[in-house]
Amino acid sequence: MSTANSPKTYRLTVPSIPDRITQVDEFLEANLQKAGIADEIISDIAIAVTEIVNNAIDHGNAGDPEKMVKMNVTISAEEVAIEVTDEGGGFDPGAVADPLAEENLLREVGRGIFIVRHLMDTVSINGVPGKGTTVRAVKKLPPATS
Amino acid sequence: MSTANSPKTYRLTVPSIPDRITQVDEFLEANLQKAGIADEIISDIAIAVTEIVNNAIDHGNAGDPEKMVKMNVTISAEEVAIEVTDEGGGFDPGAVADPLAEENLLREVGRGIFIVRHLMDTVSINGVPGKGTTVRAVKKLPPATS
Amino acid sequence: MKLSHREEAGVAILEPRGKIMGGPDATLLHDQLHEFIKEGKLKVIIDLSGVDWMNSTGLGILISGLTTLRNNKGELKLANVTEKIQSLLTITKLVTVFDAHDSIDEAIKSF
Amino acid sequence: MKLSHREEAGVAILEPRGKIMGGPDATLLHDQLHEFIKEGKLKVIIDLSGVDWMNSTGLGILISGLTTLRNNKGELKLANVTEKIQSLLTITKLVTVFDAHDSIDEAIKSF
Ligand SMILES: Nc1ncnc2c1ncn2[C@@H]1O[C@H](COP(=O)(O)OP(=O)(O)O)[C@@H](O)[C@H]1O
Numbered sequence: 001m002s003t004a005n006s007p008k009t010y011r012l013t014v015p016s017i018p019d020r021i022t023q024v025d026e027f028l029e030a031n032l033q034k035a036g037i038a039d040e041i042i043s044d045i046a047i048a049v050t051e052i053v054n055n056a057i058d059h060g061n062a063g064d065p066e067k068m069v070k071m072n073v074t075i076s077a078e079e080v081a082i083e084v085t086d087e088g089g090g091f092d093p094g095a096v097a098d099p100l101a102e103e104n105l106l107r108e109v110g111r112g113i114f115i116v117r118h119l120m121d122t123v124s125i126n127g128v129p130g131k132g133t134t135v136r137a138v139k140k141l142p143p144a145t146s
Numbered sequence: 147m148s149t150a151n152s153p154k155t156y157r158l159t160v161p162s163i164p165d166r167i168t169q170v171d172e173f174l175e176a177n178l179q180k181a182g183i184a185d186e187i188i189s190d191i192a193i194a195v196t197e198i199v200n201n202a203i204d205h206g207n208a209g210d211p212e213k214m215v216k217m218n219v220t221i222s223a224e225e226v227a228i229e230v231t232d233e234g235g236g237f238d239p240g241a242v243a244d245p246l247a248e249e250n251l252l253r254e255v256g257r258g259i260f261i262v263r264h265l266m267d268t269v270s271i272n273g274v275p276g277k278g279t280t281v282r283a284v285k286k287l288p289p290a291t292s
Numbered sequence: 293m294k295l296s297h298r299e300e301a302g303v304a305i306l307e308p309r310g311k312i313m314g315g316p317d318a319t320l321l322h323d324q325l326h327e328f329i330k331e332g333k334l335k336v337i338i339d340l341s342g343v344d345w346m347n348s349t350g351l352g353i354l355i356s357g358l359t360t361l362r363n364n365k366g367e368l369k370l371a372n373v374t375e376k377i378q379s380l381l382t383i384t385k386l387v388t389v390f391d392a393h394d395s396i397d398e399a400i401k402s403f
Numbered sequence: 404m405k406l407s408h409r410e411e412a413g414v415a416i417l418e419p420r421g422k423i424m425g426g427p428d429a430t431l432l433h434d435q436l437h438e439f440i441k442e443g444k445l446k447v448i449i450d451l452s453g454v455d456w457m458n459s460t461g462l463g464i465l466i467s468g469l470t471t472l473r474n475n476k477g478e479l480k481l482a483n484v485t486e487k488i489q490s491l492l493t494i495t496k497l498v499t500v501f502d503a504h505d506s507i508d509e510a511i512k513s514f
């Protein structure tokens with residue numbers, strides 16, 4: 001693979017409009033495909049990233065189209081690192097209700113971060129009141145077979 | 147009132163498009179207002195008629211825009227009679243579930259005919275398989291005070 | 293029906309106006325409730341003061357709002373129920389299902 | 404996501420295709436389920452064979468369909484759950500909530 005040794009970073013900024021998630025996904029998947037990453041892994045990353053960006057739009061920026069969501073996608077031979085930053089009030093991930101608790105099973109929402117942690121290898125959430133939230137999630141890639 | 151002694155019939159035919167209910171209501175209310183009927187009574191009739199026409203569109207004609215719903219509104223000094231006919235398969239009003247039963251209270255649907263019977267003085271439902279359903283509902287008017 | 297909404301003391305307040313008779317009305321109200329759920333606004337009041345009348349479609353929308361919010365650990369309250377709507381709630385036994393209040397203030401305090 | 408639907412043996416079958424990732428998807432699916440309820444079609448199957456993947460928005464839509472239909476005395480079944488979706492249902496414990504079948508035929512028979 002030609003990109004094997006030099007990490008590349010791709011950047012996208014979108015306004016907080018729910019329908020823009022389609023554009024975010026297309027941008028992400030196109031760049032991962034260009035880097036020769038397997039479809040199986042691409043869909044895991046895409047699921048996780050759409051969760052994170054939906055949260056940034058809905059919760060962080062509360063759907064205010066004046067507020068932006070920034071995404072960096074860094075692809076190296078070893079991993080794909082995603083960083084999503086919003087302009088919201090930050091939040092405490094420890095305070096999120098357990099989506100596996102019996103009484104929460106029929107809730108329509110509340111599984112996003114849980115799924116991100118399951119699909120990605122490392123996830124860090126940095127919410128600073130007044131400065132927004134940055135979520136960083138990394139997916140390790142299998143060693144190249146060629 | 148000038149129309150006191152000569153019953154007048156107004157006719158409207160609409161295709162089975164759910165949004166057309168607005169037009170049906172406007173047609174009905176305009177004619178009842180013209181006849182000098184009190185607002186209180188107009189809204190009772192309007193509630194009942196929108197129930198009947200929604201049923202004709204949704205259940206009778208199953209939302210097929212090629213099938214029509216016909217409405218006659220006859221206004222006399224004594225009463226307002228409504229007749230709504232669809233092109234559906236007819237139905238058995240006796241088989242409709244009781245909307246007051248405990249286990250049906252949280253259903254979103256199933257209260258229409260019950261409400262029509264409550265608001266109007268006489269209601270007859272004539273469903274003929276292959277010939278559609280005609281619902282006739284009459285509201286008695288209070289004696290004129292002038 | 294026309295629909296607007298506002299927020300007060302952390303409670304989302306829906307303000308339908310006009311008549312709730314079916315057609316486009318159900319979608320409008322339902323979409324707004326789902327928008328609230330997505331944004332984590334789970335305390336919702338429907339202010340009925342501006343509603344001239346509703347038929348069973350309107351009642352169905354209220355029930356859908358109630359059950360959807362409950363499934364998501366939220367709560368729906370009604371405020372300013374007019375006489376005509378109160379009578380529909382009574383004959384359909386839905387008075388036993390909804391928590392209705394005489395004013396927005398009282399509805400807010402009841403959460 | 405693209406959405407079509409058909410009917411078989413008195414059962415409404417929803418056929419979403421593509422990815423279910425949020426934005427416009429939720430409204431589309433939810434409106435169609437409400438349309439079914441209005442028309443009295445209360446046995447519904449969601450055929451997932453054409454869905455590449457979904458995120459929690461998709462799971463939320465499935466739950467909303469399930470609870471909305473149950474509230475209306477209907478039932479929702481899943482058919483042709485792909486491996487990726489099955490794994491999401493498993494880790495979120497939603498396997499215990501949904502009735503899933505390997506084919507449309509089996510899902511129809513299960514009502
Ligand atoms: N970027 C963010 N800014 C502020 N709050 C957030 C953000 N991301 C997540 N949250 C909070 O964490 C909760 C759980 O998020 P998640 O697990 O994705 O479930 P959902 O988004 O379906 O509610 C959200 O309801 C919200 O309160």
Ligand SMILES: Nc1ncnc2c1ncn2[C@@H]1O[C@H](COP(=O)(O)OP(=O)(O)O)[C@@H](O)[C@H]1O
Nearest residue numbers: 201202205206234236237255256257258259279
């Ligand atoms: N014009 C009609 N043609 C065929 N079936 C009808 C018609 N009107 C009513 N029905 C049947 O009667 C049932 C009860 O109607 P209704 O009390 O108005 O409740 P809803 O329309 O909310 O289901 C409907 O679900 C439908 O099965």
